[in-house]
Amino acid sequence: MKPILVQKYGGTSVASIERLHNVADRVIKAVKEGYAVVVVTSAQGDTTDELFEKARSILPDPKSAKREYDALMATGEKISIALLAMVLISRGHDAISYTGSQAGILTDSKYTKARILDVDTRKLRYDLAEGRVIVAAGFQGVDRDGWTTTLGRGGSDITASALACALDAVRCEIFSDVDGFYTADPRWVPDAIKLDALSYDEALELTHLGAGITHPRAVELARQHNIEIHIGSSFKEQAGTVIKSEVPVEAERHIRGVTCRTDEVKISVLEVPDQPGIAAKLFGSLAQARISVDMVIQNMSRRGINDITFTVSKADYSEAKPIVDSAAAEMKAKTVDYDEDIAKVSIVGGGIADFPEVAAQMFSALGEHSINIKMISSSEVKLSCVIAEADAKTAVQALHQVFNLSNS
Ligand code: ASP
Numbered sequence: 001m002k003p004i005l006v007q008k009y010g011g012t013s014v015a016s017i018e019r020l021h022n023v024a025d026r027v028i029k030a031v032k033e034g035y036a037v038v039v040v041t042s043a044q045g046d047t048t049d050e051l052f053e054k055a056r057s058i059l060p061d062p063k064s065a066k067r068e069y070d071a072l073m074a075t076g077e078k079i080s081i082a083l084l085a086m087v088l089i090s091r092g093h094d095a096i097s098y099t100g101s102q103a104g105i106l107t108d109s110k111y112t113k114a115r116i117l118d119v120d121t122r123k124l125r126y127d128l129a130e131g132r133v134i135v136a137a138g139f140q141g142v143d144r145d146g147w148t149t150t151l152g153r154g155g156s157d158i159t160a161s162a163l164a165c166a167l168d169a170v171r172c173e174i175f176s177d178v179d180g181f182y183t184a185d186p187r188w189v190p191d192a193i194k195l196d197a198l199s200y201d202e203a204l205e206l207t208h209l210g211a212g213i214t215h216p217r218a219v220e221l222a223r224q225h226n227i228e229i230h231i232g233s234s235f236k237e238q239a240g241t242v243i244k245s246e247v248p249v250e251a252e253r254h255i256r257g258v259t260c261r262t263d264e265v266k267i268s269v270l271e272v273p274d275q276p277g278i279a280a281k282l283f284g285s286l287a288q289a290r291i292s293v294d295m296v297i298q299n300m301s302r303r304g305i306n307d308i309t310f311t312v313s314k315a316d317y318s319e320a321k322p323i324v325d326s327a328a329a330e331m332k333a334k335t336v337d338y339d340e341d342i343a344k345v346s347i348v349g350g351g352i353a354d355f356p357e358v359a360a361q362m363f364s365a366l367g368e369h370s371i372n373i374k375m376i377s378s379s380e381v382k383l384s385c386v387i388a389e390a391d392a393k394t395a396v397q398a399l400h401q402v403f404n405l406s407n408s
């Protein structure tokens, strides 16, 4: 059996017939190099957004009809796989399209954010052995009842990584219109520098903290199976960023990048009676709905009363709000405050915790630009501050400069 290569192409890369031919060029090159190729595609261009808008013209909150939301959203990728397979066939290559369920991607039944439980690779392996290029739909799977599920926005990268792991591929290549990870988003910081290599841990933090580029769960899966991820642009030949287990870092180069997320909401449950089990109740119900929380802060108890503050993704906001409101009422909290106009800026790098001056530098850089810090959280590899959304760009630029990241 030939070595297996998984390549994933994002929506922009497959947006037109011409671009599908460009993808086919790359696929055919890999075939000629001796690989058995599995291609994973996103939906073409803005298809997924357009499907969402159609659903929204019927239901103000399309996710309230979760099963149908997934049934609809999964159709975008079904178009791009068939088209790419046709393009490959038109160029004399044997290719076959696979939906998520046909590819054996079994998920749980948490519609709109399903998780992959297992991949049954038997059909895939058979077609690969027959010399066919497999074109698999990203972002989707099937649950035990046979219903279509989706993995959450940007989920095609998860599909690619999961297939690379299940098929024990030589690596997983992820192509989009961006050519790799940068020290900061080049649209905000023109002198940002491309990072050639990242450890799984660093890439995981960068993606979680807003670098975009790929999905954190794709990195997490690859880390578990020690599969290298190569990030690159489908429009360029140059190498992008390699994500692998060990990356040598210079002792003085501990900060790899600055990231920013503006897609979160700050939720403060105010004046909660200070009793055991309160936090468990609130966060337990959020976890049950698979809503991730971040930056959890509970202030010190004053006269038996606490404030609990945390952030959730805006994508989860409509689902989180009723859960928090009812938990707050049950906990006899005074009120809940929601702040949508926030940004989380972070600096990321292995061993940040070993350099206490880094935190001081970060806070003073923000202070010098009169940026007020609303929340702070830190770990071994990152330091994050929640600030007003209006200050986000200034903050990222200031941090990139103070840590001298353009001279990496
Ligand atoms: N088409 C889906 C989305 O736009 C999945 C993906 O592109 O990764 O979110």
Ligand code: MG
Pocket (backbone or CB within 6 Å): 010, 011, 042, 043, 045, 048, 154
């Ligand atoms: Mg997309």
